Amino acid sequence: xxxxxxxxxxxxxxxxxxxxxxxxxxxxxxxxxxxxxxxxxxxxxxxxxxxxxxxxxxxxxxxxxxxxxxxxxxxxxxxxxxxxxxxxxxxxxxxxxxxxxxxxxxxxxxxxxxxxxxxxxxxxxxxxxxxxxxxxxxxxxxxxxxxxxxxxxxxxxxxxxxxxxxxxxxxxxxxxxxxxxxxxxxxxxxxxxxxxxxxxxxxxxxxxxxxxxxxxxxxxxxxxxxxxxxxxxxxxxxxxxxxxxxxxxxxxxxxxxxxxxxxxxxxxxxxxxxxxxxxxxxxxxxxxxxxxxxxxxxxxxxxxxxxxxxxxxxxxxxxxxxxxxxxxxxxxxxxxxxxxxxxxxxxxxxxxxxxxxxxxxxxxxxxxxxxxxxxxxxxxxxxxxxxxxxxxxxxxxxxxxxxxxxxxxxxxxxxxxxxxxxxxxxxxxxxxxxxxxxxxxxxxxxxxxxxxxxxxxxxxxxxxxxxxxxxxxxxxxxxxxxxxxxxxxxxxxxxxxxxxxxxxxxxxxxxxxxxxxxxxxxxxxxxxxxxxxxxxxxxxxxxxxxxxxxxxxxxxxxxxxxxxxxxxxxxxxxxxxxxxxxxxxxxxxxxxxxxxxxxxxxxxxxxxxxxxxxxxxxxxxxxxxxxxxxxxxxxxxxxxxxxxxxxxxxxxxxxx
Ligand code: WTA
Numbered sequence: 001x002x003x004x005x006x007x008x009x010x011x012x013x014x015x016x017x018x019x020x021x022x023x024x025x026x027x028x029x030x031x032x033x034x035x036x037x038x039x040x041x042x043x044x045x046x047x048x049x050x051x052x053x054x055x056x057x058x059x060x061x062x063x064x065x066x067x068x069x070x071x072x073x074x075x076x077x078x079x080x081x082x083x084x085x086x087x088x089x090x091x092x093x094x095x096x097x098x099x100x101x102x103x104x105x106x107x108x109x110x111x112x113x114x115x116x117x118x119x120x121x122x123x124x125x126x127x128x129x130x131x132x133x134x135x136x137x138x139x140x141x142x143x144x145x146x147x148x149x150x151x152x153x154x155x156x157x158x159x160x161x162x163x164x165x166x167x168x169x170x171x172x173x174x175x176x177x178x179x180x181x182x183x184x185x186x187x188x189x190x191x192x193x194x195x196x197x198x199x200x201x202x203x204x205x206x207x208x209x210x211x212x213x214x215x216x217x218x219x220x221x222x223x224x225x226x227x228x229x230x231x232x233x234x235x236x237x238x239x240x241x242x243x244x245x246x247x248x249x250x251x252x253x254x255x256x257x258x259x260x261x262x263x264x265x266x267x268x269x270x271x272x273x274x275x276x277x278x279x280x281x282x283x284x285x286x287x288x289x290x291x292x293x294x295x296x297x298x299x300x301x302x303x304x305x306x307x308x309x310x311x312x313x314x315x316x317x318x319x320x321x322x323x324x325x326x327x328x329x330x331x332x333x334x335x336x337x338x339x340x341x342x343x344x345x346x347x348x349x350x351x352x353x354x355x356x357x358x359x360x361x362x363x364x365x366x367x368x369x370x371x372x373x374x375x376x377x378x379x380x381x382x383x384x385x386x387x388x389x390x391x392x393x394x395x396x397x398x399x400x401x402x403x404x405x406x407x408x409x410x411x412x413x414x415x416x417x418x419x420x421x422x423x424x425x426x427x428x429x430x431x432x433x434x435x436x437x438x439x440x441x442x443x444x445x446x447x448x449x450x451x452x453x454x455x456x457x458x459x460x461x462x463x464x465x466x467x468x469x470x471x472x473x474x475x476x477x478x479x480x481x482x483x484x485x486x487x488x489x490x491x492x493x494x495x496x497x498x499x500x501x502x503x504x505x506x507x508x509x510x511x512x513x514x515x516x517x518x519x520x521x522x523x524x525x526x527x528x529x530x531x532x533x534x535x536x537x538x539x540x541x542x543x544x545x546x547x548x549x550x551x552x553x554x555x556x557x558x559x560x561x562x563x564x565x566x567x568x569x570x571x572x573x574x575x576x577x578x579x580x581x582x583x584x585x586x587x588x589x590x591x592x593x594x595x596x597x598x599x600x601x602x603x604x605x606x607x608x609x610x611x612x613x614x615x616x617x618x619x620x621x622x623x624x625x626x627x628x629x630x631x632x633x634x635x636x637x638x639x640x641x642x643x644x645x646x647x648x649x650x651x652x653x654x655x656x
Contacts, residue, residue, distance in 0.1 A: 003385060003410050010435040010513070013412050017385060021432025023295040028433075032446035036473050039447040040072070044287045044476075047326075048087035050077035050256050053283070057473045067481030067489050069499055070474055071260050072284035079254035080263070080286045081161045084325045085121040086254075092117070095328040103150045104349060106197035106336025113150055117328065120154070122250035127158035127241075129248040134220060136189060138163035138255050139262065143187035143218070145178055145209055147171040147196035148335045151224045151241060152311045153321050155191045160263070163255030167265040167277070170312030171196065171205060174593045178212030180275055181267050184483065188219045191241075195227035199340045206231040259283025265483050266314055268420045269533050271524055273540035276492075277483030278420050284476030285423050286326065292424040292445060293323030296414050297357050298386060298431050305331040306349065307359040307388075308338055313531075314420040315390055319359065323424070338364060343371045347379045358406070359388035359416075361530035362398050366560045369401040381406055386431055388414045391530030392562045393518050399438040417441040417518055419504065420532070421493070423477025426450075426470070427516055440515040448475050450516065452508055457497050460509070465519055468508040469501045478502065526553075529561040533596050535617070538565055541591040547573045547583050552607050554621045556599065564599035568607060568620055568644065577603055602647050604640070611636045623648050 001015035018024055032039035037057045044053075053076030086092050096118035103113045115123070136142060142159045144166055146152040152168070159166040167185045169178050171193075182190065192209040195202045209221055210232060223231070224241040257263075263282040267275040297305060297319070305324055309315035311333070324331045332353055338346035338360075346368070350358060368376070387407050394402075394415055403413055413436060417427035427450070429435060429442030436442065444450050449471040452460050460466040470478070482489040496503040507519040521527070524535040535553040542551040550570040555563040571580050581601040588596050608616045611634070622629050623645050632638040 004412050004436075007435075010437050011412065012434045012436075013431055017298075017412070018432055020300070021295075021298050021430070023430050024432030026433055028446045029443070033449070036447040036449065040287060040473075040476055043291050044073055044076075044283070046089060047078065047287060047290065048083050048089055050079075052076055053259055059472060067279075067486045068260070068281070069494065070472070072281070072476040073259035073287070076259040076283050077256045078259055078283050078286060079161065079163075079257055080282065080322060080326070081124065081157050082254045083286060083290075084157070085117065085124075088328060090328050096121075098328060099330045100325060101150070101153070101331045101333055102353065103148075104332060104334045104336075104353070105149075106200075106334075106340065108341065115150060120157075123150075123154045123245075124157040124161055125250050125252035126245040126248040127154050128161040128252040130222075130244045131158055131164065131189070132162055132252070133248075134189060136162060136164050138257075140164045140189075141185040141187040141265065142166050143178075143182055143185060143190045144168045145171060145190060145192045145205065145212070146224065146311075147193060147205065147226065148311055148316075148333050149193065149196070149224065149226055150333070151191075151193070153333070156264075156311075156317075156321055157325075161252055161254055163257050163261070165262050165264055167267065168312050168317065169267070170310060170593075172198075172310075172593050172595055173312075174590055175208040175211035176591045177275075177593060178208060179214065179216060180273075181277075182212060182216040182218055184267070184275065184277055185265055186217050188217055189222065190218045190220070191222045191224070193224040193226040194231045195229040197227065197336060199337055202227045202229045204229055204231065257282045260480070264317070266317060266420055269525070269537045270488070271534050271536040273537055273544075276485065276488060278479045279481040279483055280423050280477065281480050284478075286322070288424040288475055288477035289318050289323040290326040293319060293329070294327050295430050295432070296416060296425055296428050296445075297324075297329075297359070297388065299324065299327050299329035299357070303329060303356045304354050304383070305329055305357045305359070306334070306353070306355045307331070308334065308346070308364060309359075309361070309390070314418075314423070318424050339367065343368075344375050344379070347376045347381075350381060350384065351379050354383040356383050357386045357388070358384060359390065361391040362389055362394040363392070363529040363561050365389065365394065365398045365402045366562075368406075369398060370560060373405050376405060381408060384408075384411050386414065387411045388416060390416045390418070392527045393441075393520065394439060396438045403438075412436050415441045417516070421479040422470075422475060423479065424475070426475055429515070435513065435515070437511070437513075437515050440511065440517045442516065443514055444516070445475075452510060453497065453501075457501075462510050462512050465507055465509045467496070467522065468504045468506045468516070468518070469497060470504065471502075472500050474502055526555040526563050526565055528563055528565060528596065531595050533565070533592070535565070538567070538588060538592075538596065538598075542567065542569055542584055542587055544591070545583055545587045547571050547575065547580060550607060551584075552615050552617055552620055553598070554617050554624065556621075556624050558599070565596065566620075566624060567598045567601045568604050569601060570606060571603055600651065602644065602651070604644050604647060606637055606640045608632075608638075608641055608644070609636050610634055620644070
């Protein structure tokens with residue numbers, strides 16, 4: 001019996017997958033929408049709390065000017081690690097010998113490392129004790145700058161165990177990006193590694209860490225020995241992870257946290273150079289992480305789940321750490337690039353490790369597709385039963401390829417929409433209920449109220465595009481603030497439609513069935529291969545370079561990466577074009593990392609501007625796509641447009 005059947009243009013789950021799913025009762029939607037607070041409360045009761053909450057949801061108050069604007073399960077006492085381990089509602093004795101995760105290193109000859117729930121618990125406690133001995137207390141910020149190795153999960157859980165606040169910084173970020181995050185979070189401890197493997201090379205991460213802690217409050221660096229590469233080691237400052245944990249006890253009492261206590265900070269690109277620290281709270285995040293994963297990925301006893309996202313991003317936090325662990329699921333984490341040392345590395349991992357649920361990004365799917373179906377002809381993918389996508393809209397072509405070539409037409413695709421800010425998935429049809437429709441992300445998770453509004457705040461009709469918003473009561477995992485920046489919190493999310501409406505900055509529409517299709521961002525966020533950057537951040541960084549006085553960055557559609565940054569920069573210095581272009585690229589690599597490298601740099605005399613001096617990025621975009629530029633009479637300098645067009649066209653000709 002197939003797992004999915006087609007009815008007109010919709011795909012409906014069927015067979016075993018539908019029948020045995022954790023959630024397969026359509027009535028849940030009505031029930032949750034009738035009383036969303038009660039719905040979340042019932043789910044929350046399935047977790048372990050040291051003490052129950054006093055108020056389930058505290059509605060926000062229009063006059064409230066301090067973050068957060070709303071609270072969940074306030075007064076409830078919880079520790080997420082107790083829910084994973086010793087007080088796991090499933091019974092720790094029942095799960096302790098189960099494999100929590102298997103780590104796969106990039107070098108193919110390397111032995112994988114496997115942790116049972118009990119082994120993981122012991123390592124977490126050891127490291128938690130080590131942190132305590134270094135003086136780390138509840139509320140202290142601990143920065144984690146690690147590649148995808150088991151220690152990244154251990155470090156996060158150990159921090160949570162003692163009530164400290166982790167701020168994980170993606171290991172491919174540059175030292176300058178690390179420094180900005182350390183400064184903002186005022187972390188005193190940084191956890192890093194000597195190095196890690198990336199496309200066959202060893203990356204010296206410790207060197208970036210050493211650079212990154214300059215002018216910060218970091219006092220100690222804990223170093224995991226991963227690649228065995230030579231590093232600078234200062235005994236007064238640096239500590240080896242293995243030496244530190246060796247003699248520690250494998251037991252450590254959990255810190256008892258209030259549901260609304262600060263759980264973790266995760267930075268995302270701000271609209272200026274400064275990254276925004278999104279704040280997540282202990283209780284609400286745990287409840288949402290547990291049930292979104294359980295119902296959307298439908299983990300069962302024998303499932304092997306693999307999410308390809310790096311743990312340094314929110315997808316990694318929630319679905320390569322907390323959510324599967326809260327559900328006692330078994331998952332895989334992988335250090336390397338999914339197309340290294342050969343383009344089918346990902347396929348061989350699925351086959352070899354019997355992955356049954358595979359979660360990745362459209363950019364990866366498009367890359368697989370480009371390599372062609374021949375590449376994976378030899379793979380049967382017989383263990384797969386469910387596929388997932390995240391991070392950007394998945395177009396119909398990529399959806400079909402994923403569905404047919406990887407899922408063999410028998411696996412639903414959960415296209416999951418969410419954000420760093422939302423803490424967990426908020427839109428995705430459920431594998432036990434459906435329906436699924438190519439390029440539509442699906443229906444909202446039960447209990448979440450979305451609307452699509454026009455600029456005046458009025459709901460738009462079906463099939464009309466508008467701004468996607470979340471209505472009160474907000475999901476329990478939604479961010480509670482921007483670290484040390486309540487103004488930014490208000491401006492970004494709550495100023496457009498008032499404090500009762502969370503503005504996602506995405507544009508979307510709904511079809512007649514209520515399925516939502518995400519069109520894209522309406523702000524200056526670019527999604528480059530699923531990674532999030534803002535054009536403003538890149539522009540600021542370029543202008544920090546002494547050679548440039550002005551820059552405009554626009555996103556250009558890209559077949560594989562979805563979108564790529566294109567830079568237009570104005571320079572007054574007398575240097576060769578190639579040098580100037582290289583200057584821009586190097587500056588971005590230095591300040592953020594190679595993942596934000598522009599696809600093209602155009603050195604121009606001036607940028608198109610309105611009379612009030614506003615840069616018209618819209619015109620630059622049209623120049624790139626060759627669209628009709630329309631009326632240029634509002635520009636202060638219309639003559640510049642033709643010159644820029646010539647530069648861009650010459651470049652395109654060159655490429656061809
Ligand atoms: C986009 C990633 C279409 C969206 C979890 C959102 C998506 C931004 C989808 C957040 C999807 C995420 N379909 N677009 N399934 N998932 N997005 O913070 O624009 O890195 O606002 O979180 O990614 O990116 P972030």
